[in-house]
Amino acid sequence: MGLTHRRVPVRLSLCLLLAAMVLAACSDDRPEYPLGDQGRDLGSLSGAAGGAPPVAAAVTFDRLLKARSEPHNWLTYYGAYDGQRYSSLDQINTRNVKDLRPAWTFQFGQFGLHASEGTYSFEAAPIVVDGVMYVSAWDGWVFAANAETGQELWRYKHEIPIDTPLCCGNVNRGVAVANGKVFLATQNAHLVALDATTGRPVWKEVFGDVRAGESVTLAPLVVKNLVVVGTSGAEFGILGHIDAYDLESGRREWRRYNIPKAGEPGGDTWPAKGEARNRGGGSAWITGTYDPELDLMYWGTGNPSPDFDGSVRPGANLYTSSVVAIDPDDGAMRWHYQWTPHDLWDYDGNNENILIDLDGRKLLAHFDKNGYFFVLDRTDGRLVRVAPFVERLDWGEIDASGKVTPKKIPTKEGVDICPGPAGGKEWTHAAYSPRTRLLYVPIIETCANFRVEPVEFKEGLPYYGGEATTHPDHWGAVRAFDPATGREVWEWKNDKPMVASVLATGGDLVFAGEPTGEFNAYDARTGQLLWQHQTGSGHHSNPVSYAVNGKQYIAVPTGWGGWVKGFAPGTLGVPRGDALVVFALP
């Protein structure tokens, strides 16, 4: 056989191969089928009623101003604009609280992945309006429920990207309700107004940039015609801001940055050159309080960025780790007080500012993460009194005049400092009872190792400039303080930090949950533990009280998580959960 004779079959076979492959490529091995099912809301396959009575339509600014005059409702994040977390309901009292038992439970365990799988937490303060409860959970969920039976009425889900930059957990602290709408600020910085009867969006605005590390965890605050929100994310070098939107149209009315520009008042507390002020932090991740007579809102601001490396930001770093008094009409700042100048410990200044009137004075009480209890005159921000409220405190001294003298700062080698970065009290709120005239405070006694590790700023990446490792040899307490003297009146000690908001009631009771699941009622005058119920998961939320058809309820979300590594690392193994537990007398 010659060469010519062999070439023919080679060519032929190649051509046949090509033809076969082309035919294979063109053949349809992906059959089509007639259309079967179509996507439907998962909630349509539940017991949800599908709608809520139109009770929220009548929630006006005037009613919010007088929220305490309708104690059967819990109308705002703190229950009222003054931030006291006090309910005057007294059906449940020191004599009968021993009979308190669960009335209903709401749970929302969810499918699949979500951001911060290891650090989500159920932190909200439920809002209750005339028998309807509105509560947000983590990961963009909002539920309306019958406040008497717990039946789900509607749900809304805002999808949160799994890769949202979150320093501390996938959490949300609640919604605001007014003018027939439910307002939700999502972890990826969207502000959504929902129809309170259906849960369907009415308008939506984006007020932060997730790519820049901005996120949101707070409950919005409605004041006048505005819904006011703030950003989280100072661990990513954001430029913190507070925004106000018209609650009907969703139009932004103003934005204020918490770091002044060069030439503005306070601008000289940042380096004149460079970008430090543009990465300066000063987030606003806790809801403000409001004094309608002075027409001032009081918002806390977060740590400067980077958290632990102050060498790149010499100066006091205004207005970080401060309280700012803001005119709600235009966002202008009327005064400020900086709790921790040139903060190097991540102490923030976001903790609540409780408004108290004592002996004719308009006061503001604040328990800062830095371990000091401040009382200010809220008309002008002048210091009235300052005193430590924790035992483990060595970062610095603040004298009676308010002068701050740092004693221990983070170092390259690492140094133990008290309190740790979660503070002597975390964001979880104190309460004030106008009956006992006492403040009730959840206490953390911790120390941490603080270390500086300089890092270059890159958008969206953590910008701590070091680290703080909280030691697990911690404990806690609920302590009662007299704002008139600053003195401690009673203490209930716990072997774990107390990191849930406190509720005070007209029944002279104080409620507070433990990290290990116990929900406790104390005598507000003595601190004696009167009642306890194990809810099965740790408490890191905001209990509230309300009444329906003359019956008083105590509601507490439970679902352990959040920044446990920072505030109570000795409780990292506590069971997770997602239950809202509601208690009543038989």
Place this chain on the structure above:
Amino acid sequence: MLSGVVALLLVLGATAAVFPDYLRLLRPSVLSQLDPQVVRLVNELPGVDKQNKEIIGRLFAHGGLGHAKEGADGVMRVDVRAPSGEFIWKPAILVMPRPGELEVELFNDDPHVHHAAILPSNGDKQYLTLPIHSRGTARVTLDGPGYYWFGCPVGNHVGRGMLGLILVKGDVPAEARLDRPPQPRP
């Protein structure tokens, strides 16, 4: 000699026609981006891309990449199939060029078992059943950049490999940034 070149060209042409993805992977621009650690995963442990080989199931999101295409109505669309016996969404990673509405058409080609789908969407998760040899559709709204998951909530189908991702590209609206100073991205 000439016939050899012709044969080579024919083979390359046939390969390009039938396996275009392989040729595309040989582009220098692609080769330069390959992450050796990721390449090693499927080169040294190819069984992780099969059911019941190296591990019991198949690694999450290993059903390939699919780009949603935007229609004249502004809705982005993509097809996703559940191939026979693979416990995988194909493609498993869906890319939306920007936030917005996505219509997903799902096909169950798997005679072994019925499937279902849960997809992320603002308002509520979207659910649909996918009986054997069936087709379903869902329209979802994802209004922010980032990535989201979808999966099959039947048995342990997610654990076997039926977990997919929706990648949403793009930025937040300019008004969200307002007058924040510009800053560099990594």
